[in-house]
Amino acid sequence: MTDPQRMTWGFSTAGRILFGPGAVGQLEQVAERLRSARALIVTDQAIAAAGLVERVIAPLEAAGVAVDVFDGGEPEPSFDVARRSIEFARDCDPDTIIGLGGGSNMDLAKVTAVGVTHGGDFRQYVDHDNIPGPVRPLICIPTTAGTGSEVSHSAVLTDTDNDIKVSTLSEYLRPQYAIVDPELTRSCPKKPTADAGIDALTHAVEAYLATRYNELPIPAGSSFPYEGAHPLGQALAEQAIRLVGEHLVQVVNNLDDMEAREGMALAATLAGMAFSNCGVALVHGMEYPLGGALHCTHGEGNGLLLPYVMRFNLPKRTAELARIAALLGEDVAGLSEKEAAERAIEAVMRLNEAIGIPTRIRQLGGTREQLPEFARKAYAIKRLTTLTPRQPSEADILAIYEEAF
Numbered sequence: 001m002t003d004p005q006r007m008t009w010g011f012s013t014a015g016r017i018l019f020g021p022g023a024v025g026q027l028e029q030v031a032e033r034l035r036s037a038r039a040l041i042v043t044d045q046a047i048a049a050a051g052l053v054e055r056v057i058a059p060l061e062a063a064g065v066a067v068d069v070f071d072g073g074e075p076e077p078s079f080d081v082a083r084r085s086i087e088f089a090r091d092c093d094p095d096t097i098i099g100l101g102g103g104s105n106m107d108l109a110k111v112t113a114v115g116v117t118h119g120g121d122f123r124q125y126v127d128h129d130n131i132p133g134p135v136r137p138l139i140c141i142p143t144t145a146g147t148g149s150e151v152s153h154s155a156v157l158t159d160t161d162n163d164i165k166v167s168t169l170s171e172y173l174r175p176q177y178a179i180v181d182p183e184l185t186r187s188c189p190k191k192p193t194a195d196a197g198i199d200a201l202t203h204a205v206e207a208y209l210a211t212r213y214n215e216l217p218i219p220a221g222s223s224f225p226y227e228g229a230h231p232l233g234q235a236l237a238e239q240a241i242r243l244v245g246e247h248l249v250q251v252v253n254n255l256d257d258m259e260a261r262e263g264m265a266l267a268a269t270l271a272g273m274a275f276s277n278c279g280v281a282l283v284h285g286m287e288y289p290l291g292g293a294l295h296c297t298h299g300e301g302n303g304l305l306l307p308y309v310m311r312f313n314l315p316k317r318t319a320e321l322a323r324i325a326a327l328l329g330e331d332v333a334g335l336s337e338k339e340a341a342e343r344a345i346e347a348v349m350r351l352n353e354a355i356g357i358p359t360r361i362r363q364l365g366g367t368r369e370q371l372p373e374f375a376r377k378a379y380a381i382k383r384l385t386t387l388t389p390r391q392p393s394e395a396d397i398l399a400i401y402e403e404a405f
């Protein structure tokens with residue numbers, strides 16, 4: 001039902017986005033502008049081994065900034081890693097925190113900034129709007145093209161005690177600077193390139209199809225982490241979908257194709273701007289228990305589930321799905337709207353196969369017996385079911401998992 005109070009929508013992103021080959025060199029001016037004297041780079045050993053930490057240290061040193069490096073990050077970081085990173089940060093007491101890596105390290109940097117600014121344990125910050133105030137300046141520098149964490153207001157950790165991914169969402173988590181330099185993605189291996197790329201598509205599609213801002217059953221101005229689909233977010237999502245259609249298979253087949261790398265870097269940031277305002281929905285809700293239990297990557301889980309959830313949403317979003325088919329490069333001339341919408345689902349299935357994303361839960365080692373538990377956990381993430389254009393019951397979610405099994 002339309003809520004008459006909700007006639008307006010809003011939009012936020014990183015304080016400033018610096019985009020393009022060589023953009024990381026501008027870190028010197030950024031550090032000067034922030035009056036930074038001591039920066040902490042939060043990263044991992046693979047990023048260090050690829051020589052990317054030096055690319056970040058050089059402009060910082062040119063600006064006279066003392067630099068510490070925490071390289072204990074890991075993919076899909078756990079609470080334990082976050083505790084270590086925060087402890088490290090307390091010891092060196094940086095005035096600026098830099099997340100360098102994929103979504104995992106950028107999220108770890110966000111959580112580290114919260115921990116070093118406000119103290120306490122991550123658990124108290126889980127969910128929406130539980131961060132008490134601004135955090136020390138955050139700069140995010142992605143080395144994958146996918147998560148959009150460089151512009152988003154969320155950070156995701158893995159709760160290994162309860163086998164689920166959990167997030168904290170707050171406007172205080174938007175980085176002051178997002179430095180998106182496609183050259184830093186060149187060394188990203190094939191699998192994280194594919195996984196992150198399909199995550200970007202998932203963000204764009206979920207934002208594009210989300211419950212609309214004026215139909216969200218939450219009054220404007222009340223506390224909810226997303227706005228619902230709105231024209232600005234949808235415009236960004238359309239461009240992101242088009243760019244993924246153009247570049248993702250190409251980049252996975254040729255990791256040195258820098259034009260495709262740049263296209264995907266842009267796609268990921270645009271998709272991040274779209275989803276962190278309009279929302280992500282059931283694909284992400286269903287990925288959290290799946291990824292938590294099966295330890296697949298976020299991108300794999302999302303990519304696998306995406307076409308099945310698109311099919312579930314088709315009756316409510318036929319025209320939008322038909323448009324997605326065209327954006328992905330499908331020839332939809334002469335087709336009915338429903339036929340064109342089906343093409344979008346087929347295109348995503350084909351894309352998954354082309355880049356090596358599993359198409360069945362059993363390929364990830366999941367068992368049929370786990371599915372009811374997954375459905376129970378996914379159904380409980382109310383913010384994500386609310387944003388799903390066709391409201392799912394727990395039984396609907398189980399049916400989608402079974403179809404994807």
Ligand SMILES: NC(=O)c1ccc[n+]([C@@H]2O[C@H](COP(=O)([O-])OP(=O)(O)OC[C@H]3O[C@@H](n4cnc5c(N)ncnc54)[C@H](O)[C@@H]3O)[C@@H](O)[C@H]2O)c1
Pocket residue numbers: 044045046047050074075076077101102103104105107143144145146147148149152153154155156165184185186187188189192195196199298299
């Ligand atoms: N905060 C958000 O808005 C948001 C959004 C989506 C996903 N996420 C989170 O992001 C994480 C996934 O991030 P991701 O897909 O970017 O992968 P990732 O950060 O987990 O990186 C995957 C692997 O690739 C390596 N790698 C990355 N870039 C490299 C490079 N240029 N050269 C060499 N090695 C490189 C990393 O060291 C790591 O081992 C998940 O935890 C997910 O939940 C967060």
Ligand SMILES: [Zn+2]
Pocket residue numbers: 147199202203284298302
């Ligand atoms: Zn995601």
